[in-house]
Amino acid sequence: MATTTAAQRREQARFEYDAFLRSCPTNQLLDRISDKWVSLVVSALAAGPMRYSDLARRIAGVSPKMLTQTLRSLERDGILTRTVTPSVPVRVDYELTPLGSSLAHLLTAVKAWAETHFDEVHTARERYDTEKDATDTPQSRGPRPALPATG
Numbered sequence: 001m002a003t004t005t006a007a008q009r010r011e012q013a014r015f016e017y018d019a020f021l022r023s024c025p026t027n028q029l030l031d032r033i034s035d036k037w038v039s040l041v042v043s044a045l046a047a048g049p050m051r052y053s054d055l056a057r058r059i060a061g062v063s064p065k066m067l068t069q070t071l072r073s074l075e076r077d078g079i080l081t082r083t084v085t086p087s088v089p090v091r092v093d094y095e096l097t098p099l100g101s102s103l104a105h106l107l108t109a110v111k112a113w114a115e116t117h118f119d120e121v122h123t124a125r126e127r128y129d130t131e132k133d134a135t136d137t138p139q140s141r142g143p144r145p146a147l148p149a150t151g
Contacts, residue, residue, distance in 0.1 A: 031108070032073065032077065037062055038073075038074065039110065039111060041055060041059065041070050041080075042079065042103055042107045043105050045094060045100070046096065052094070071094060074100070079136060080095060080097060080099060080100050
């Protein structure tokens with residue numbers, strides 16, 4: 001049996017990734033990049049480097065703790081870089097890496113889709129809720145009939 005190097009094993013594993021499996025690292029990565037704050041931070045940085053305070057103002061509703069955690073996780077994943085410029089006060093800028101820029105194209109498109117289609121989704125939700133309320137009677141909430149036994 002031939003031995004394989006770590007690089008060869010990693011290359012082979014790339015072909016075996018399956019994001020549908022919870023234990024797969026790609027599943028964990030999808031979990032990370034599908035986070036609301038991640039998509040908003042990456043979309044904001046797609047326009048160019050920004051300081052922490054600029055990001056905090058741009059992304060309404062994000063708490064300082066959540067913004068800091070999101071920025072740290074994206075830096076760890078190689079999606080953005082954090083550059084500290086010694087000055088008084090210290091200046092810290094965040095910028096997408098080439099890997100982050102490739103992700104930004106996708107997340108910016110998803111953000112644009114949400115902004116474009118929200119009215120349609122809202123209408124569908126209202127229609128669903130109205131229909132659901134009309135059919136949700138005490139009789140419809142009762143126990144389900146037993147399935148016939150198979151044998």
